[in-house]
Amino acid sequence: MSFKSSVLYRIIQRDNPGEHYVFGTMHLNNEDAYTHADLAKKYIQSTNYYYAEMDLFAAEQNSLLHHFLLPEGQTLKDLFSARHYQKIENIISKSFNIDLSLLDRFIPFQVQTILSESLLRGNNAAPLDYYLWKFASEEGKYMGGVESLETQIKVLQQIPLAYQIKSLKSLCKNIQTFKQKMETLSNAYRKGDVQLIYRLSKKQTGSLRKLLIEDRNIYMGQKIFDSLSFGPSFFAVGAGHLYGKTGILAALKRQKCKVTAVYQ
Secondary structure, three states, X not given: OOOOOOOEEEEEOOOOOOEEEEEEEOOOOOOOHHHHHHHXXXXXXXXXXXXXXXXXXXHHHOOOHHHHEOOOOOOHHHHOOHHHHHHHHHHHHHHHOOOHHHHXXXXXXXXHHHHHHHHOOOXXXXXXXXXXXXXXXXXXXXXXXXXXXXXXXHHHHOOOHHHHHHXXXXXXXXXXXXXXXXXXXHHHHHHOOHHHHHHHHHHHHHHHHHHHHHHHHHHHHHHHHHHHHHOOEEXXXXXXXXXXXXXXXXXXXXXXXXXXXXXX
16 A cells, blocks of 8 residues: 655544544654654644654653663673673774663663664754654643553563564674664655655564564554544654554555645
8 A cells, every 4th residue: 555755644534524644753853853843743733632652741750761671680791792792892882982881781672772863863952752742732732642651661571682682783793784774764754755764664673573563553553543533633653653554554544544645
């Protein structure tokens, strides 16, 4: 199922004249991420409800740090041989200017997330998803999340530690390739190329694609559809969840919704 490429889509439900919007966002604060911020704000103002991928109020009110930490008494050093750890530590220091010892309690998945964000760090005060959440809140919208905080934590907990270790090792073996992929992702978002973002996300998640993308798309697509009856709504979810046969846009179209790309 194909769609004209954009990061913003108008959703009209059959027999319901109200207009809703689904926007693909990014958890980055660089200029590429903010390319479409004003477009999003324009349509947030035209709706009554704002749903982020998860309820960010709940995220702020709960201490999430412990979900990203290794079990008590365990560190990253325990997951690698001394030789491998030293090599990874040197590569991360040289390539990212980050002291791995400061991240020693984090699970490898979170270390990789921190490295990714360090490559695409910008000058805006907050990542785009948080910026839009704050804007919608200040506009007096009814606020909510497409997924619950508990659901996202449960997904995180299902990522096998062995997979995380292998992924971090692979990143450090192919630093230049990793940097190029992140730059390609950022550029694709600036251009509004959700097809490419989907393909990159699909490739990056590999054997975890079903857990991290497909199963969540089914849930989020249904949650969005069920929420349309409440009133004009704006949904901001990760851009990698929009496109593809199992993507949110296809799910809404299967529910007989009219899905149209919005550019201005």
